[in-house]
Amino acid sequence: MTSVDAYAAELLEGLNDPQRRAVEHPGGPLLVIAGAGSGKTRVLTHRVAYLVRTGQAGLGEILAVTFTNKAAAELRHRVGDLLGRSTKGLWVATFHSACARILRVEAEKLGYTRQFTIYDSDDSKRLVKRVLEADGADTKRFTPNGVRNQISDHKNRLRSVEQAQQLAAGQYDRTVADAYAGYQKQLVANNAMDFDDLMGRTVDLFERYPDVRARYRNAFKHVLVDEYQDTNPAQYRFLQLLCMDDPMHQAGPSGGGGRDATGGAVDAVSGEGRLPLGQDALTAPLAGEEPGHRNLMVVGDDAQSIYGFRSADIRNILDFEDDFPDAEVIKLEQNYRSTQHILDAANGLIANNTNQRPKHLFTDLGTGDEVRVRALPDDHAEARWVVGEVERLAGEGVPLSQMAVLYRTNALSRGIETALTQAELEYQVVGGVRFFDRAEVKDALSYLQWLHNPANTVAFARVVNRPRRGIGDTTVGRILSHAAATGTTPLDVIKDPAAAGLKTAACKAVSTFAEQVAELHETLAGGHPEGAAADGGDLRVADLVEDVLRVTGYRAELEASTDPQDEGRLENLDQLHAFADEFDEEAPAEGDAQHVLDRFLQGAALLSDADRKADNPDGQVTLMTLHNAKGLEYDAVFLVGCEDGVFPHSRAIDSGELEEERRLAYVGITRARRHLSLTWARRRALYGPPQSQVPSRFLRELPLDALDETSPDALSGQPGGGMPTRGRRDFSSIGRVGRGPGGGAGGSGGGAANLAALGLKRGSALAGGDDDAPPAVNWRPGQRVRHVKFDAGEVVRMDGDVVVVRFDGHGEKRLIAGFARLEPIT
Structure with missing residues (x-):
């Protein structure tokens, strides 16, 4: 055997048959379908080394393309290890x-x-903003980031400016196409x-x-x-x-x-x-x-x-x-990461996709623990159950760093973060910002802080131009300087802006802001005409939060935006509203409005401060969205929020993009090595007060053989393992959360739809009782209705148990009639 043959044989050692065939491929086009955890990086690196060692190509004659710099660096390093020498000359790079x-x-x-x-993206957004302003476009409606994303999509699809203009079907598309033209000319000029x-x-x-x-x-x-x-x-x-x-x-x-x-x-x-x-x-x-x-x-x-x-x-x-x-x-198809029960769940789920290349993942790691599906009474019980299981697994020797909580949208992290903080467990949010550090949440809280304390100049400076109302840094500086010089507060100054030497345009903008603030102070004092204050003058913080978002125009600006990120910001604000609503329900109503607001802000500040104390990355539970989880793996994975409308997301249901959502669920499932739990809440506060939920359609696609014996009962609506109902929480200090013995699941809280409404079949994971089936609801086409999130709209038709409504400001939505919480407008 020649030395080249010996080197080649060494590279093939330890590869399974399909991996070996890929590495030895004689040339020409080759597609390697690499299932999750099947060793694709190993195949790529061994293929590059094999080409070099067998003399088929020199290092400088190979281009290896990845999607991230981290992946490119890893590939280069591993090729160097295999070759035992420098990889200088090898093109390993991202596409860009x-x-x-x-x-x-x-x-x-x-x-x-x-x-x-x-x-970079910031430079690009700034240039788009200048182009939009030059075109006279309303940057509140046509946000620079949203327009930039649309231009990016045109470029990624190799559409020219002319083609974008030809494809424009409405005012938004035409504005984007015009901005694309101006943006491109500016790029070239620069x-x-x-x-x-x-x-x-x-x-x-x-x-x-x-x-x-x-x-x-x-x-x-x-x-x-x-x-x-x-x-x-x-x-x-x-x-x-x-x-x-x-x-x-x-x-x-x-x-x-x-x-x-x-x-x-x-x-x-x-x-x-x-x-x-x-x-x-x-x-x-x-x-x-x-x-x-x-x-x-x-x-x-x-x-x-x-x-x-x-x-x-x-x-x-x-x-x-x-x-x-x-x-x-x-x-x-051989997986080297997960046990077979986890792979069976993934195989059974993805088999429901029509557009796919069928494959069947298998492993030699054994069957392992069965997958657990748990139904919890509400999102608080869900968070407590997850934290209880984290503590149980930690007690069994699983490091916190090997546990991850995954969710469809960032807004779902709030409850988990709160429960982890109260349990004194450290965590990190990957690919995102901790809930109380998110800009829109801090904006809303800063409004409340300034309403509570008009001398708080930091809070004032943060909110005075959020949303944008034409009050620039120079104007803010003059207001703060005048307040300091006269011994007053910014609130006093904005009531008479001319006294601070502001120009006419600035005076007008500041006066409008002062009128909004005055209205909010009326709410705080219990005199709001819409009754934001509770009976007897007791303040409901949730109503004050909503008034801040409404009166200031903060919510309206986000709702008018077509930027997908702004939809996530709205979801985070809805979660802040839910947080305030929980405070209103659970905290004792003692003292005047200012005292109530002070206790709420103190509770939020303590939670936020506790967030920042985690400083041990090796001892932290990881929280992240499913998109951010791709490419990662953990010993234990908790996939939370598995309800229709949450996951799959309502946007995907409305637009018919369920196959990509199912692939996202597949990604989440295959992140787990040994332990996998999927949870859903019978009631969840998403867009205001808690609403009844139905389990995700993806849960009923999981094969029963992969699930533990408790899962079918938990999904069917039958009582489970004695999860206690949500107890009172003390928002004035941080304490540990109580939980049921053994982190038990279940509870008989209502909300599961009947089999017909969910389209269940006998033998599926969800087949079972229907004691909590939704009431039969029939809406008439043309009937005017109101929804807690989407406001007023008109019924288009009934599709079985689904009602299709065209909302005035949100377009057409499909809702499960029994749980939609629609009210007729008479």
């Missing part, structure tokens, strides 16, 4: 960094200098590109200059791509141009292998659109151009494609053989 490297050399061909600036341009411009370069395309194609004999299921049309086109024989022929008239609206890059010099891919003569290959090597290896898992909102196109991985008919497909 690889393209930036190419453009630094070739930028002048596109009208840029090589010293072009790369705008000799700058944003992140999306790095991909689009490289595609543009390869299409316009076949000699450049040929040079890079010949330079990289092998191209490897990680997380292929997350590629967008621009990234797909980049790979196509780099590896295929005839880009013009392959692209078709609309580009992207026949995909819709992926053609047409933006001309760098004019900022205007040009013809889509396949219609531009410049895409024709040069005479004598070398044919594409087609040595493209892509690794991914369609079941983990969860970034559709970032323009990722799952068809790239589902249709790989359409683009490469001679491609070899290898499935990695």
Whole structure:
């Protein structure tokens, strides 16, 4: 055996048969379907090392593309370990960094200098804001971040300005298209590109200059791509141009292998659109151009494609053989992370997706603990149960750092954070901000702090221009200076802004703000005309919170926004309202309004302060959204909030995007190594007072054989293991939370829908009693109704137990009639 053979054999040791076939692949297109925990990074790194050791390619002739710098660094390090030498010359990079490297050399061909600036997301948002303001657009309705996201989507789909304008179907789309045009011209004028341009411009370069395309194609004999299921049309086109024989022929008239609206890059010099891919003569290959090597290896898992909102196109991985008919497909189905019961739950769930590449994950790690599904009386009981189980597992030797609580939206972290803090358990929020540190929550609390103490200049400075009301830093500085000089408070100054030397426009803006503050002080004093104060003058803090959001226009600005992040901010404010509502229900009504508000603010401050005391990352429970959990793994995982409308999210239900939501659930389940629990609450405070909930449709798709014996009862609405009802909490100090013996589940609190309403089938995980079925409700088409969150609307139709309502300010929504809490408007 030669030394090369010996080296190659060493690289193949320890690989299972599918992994070995992928590493030894003789060349040409290869798709590796890598199930969760199946060792895809091992396959990628061994493939690169194998190509080098067998002499098929030098380090400088391989391009390995990942999605994060961390993944690229890990891949490079592991390849170096396998080769036992430096990996200098190997191109291991993210898509964007690889393209930036190419453009630094070739930028002048596109009208840029090589010293072009790369705008980060903040730079980009600021430029979009300036363009919107120059166009006279209302930046409260057309938020810079929302418009920037839409422009990004156009670029990721390789849509030119002209195409965006042609596709614009309404005022918002037209405003975005116009902003896109102005934004692109400004970028070019500034000799700058944003992140999306790095991909689009490289595609543009390869299409316009076949000699450049040929040079890079010949330079990289092998191209490897990680997380292929997350590629967008621009990234797909980049790979196509780099590896295929005839880009013009392959692209078709609309580009992207026949995909819709992926053609047409933006001309760098004019900022205007040009013809889509396949219609531009410049895409024709040069005479004598070398044919594409087609040595493209892509690794991914369609079941983990969860970034559709970032323009990722799952068809790239589902249709790989359409683009490469001679491609070899290898499935990695042996899982090295989780026990079999967890994998059975994941397999059973994802089997319900229509658009997928079927696979069956298996493991040699044993069956392990059965998956637990628990129904809790409410979201407080859910949080206490999770914390009780965290303490139980910790007592059995599972480190806190090996436990994670996952949820669909950040707003659901609030209850878990509170329970962990009261139990004196340290935690970290990954990919997000702790609840009381979120900007919108701090804004609302700062309003309350300033109402309570008008001398609080820090709170005043934070809220005086939130939402934006034309009161700039100079004006704020003069108000604070005048208050300090006269020995008064900012509240006194804004009542007579002219005395502070403010100009006319500033006086007008400040006076309007003063009127809003005066109305809020009436609420605090119990004199609000809408009855925000309770009978007898007792203050309800929840009503005061809602008045702050309404009177100041804070809620209206977020509701008018089309930015998806603003929807999350609204959910966080709803959770703050729920937090205040809990205080109103549980705290003794003692003292006047100011005293009540003081106790509420003290409780919130103590919770917030306790949040910051955690300083031991190795001893912290991890909290994060399901999107942030991708690529991570833990010994114990708790997936909370498994209710229809929460997870799957109501937005996904309304828009028919359930398959991506199911893939998200699959990702969450496969994060667990040994212990997996899924919980839902029969009542949850989401948009005001607690409402009855129904279990997630995903729960009834879990195979019974993977669940423990308590799960079916918990899901059916039958009494479970004696979870105590929610007890009184003391908001004036931090104490430990009580819980039932053994962290028991269940409780007979109402809310589970009957089998017919949920579409349950005999033998499913949810089949069982229906004592708490919703009342039969029939709404008439055309009937006017009101909803606690969506306000007024008109009934469109009844679909069985689902009522379809077109709300005046929120469009059409599908609601379960028995739990929608609609009221007729007479």
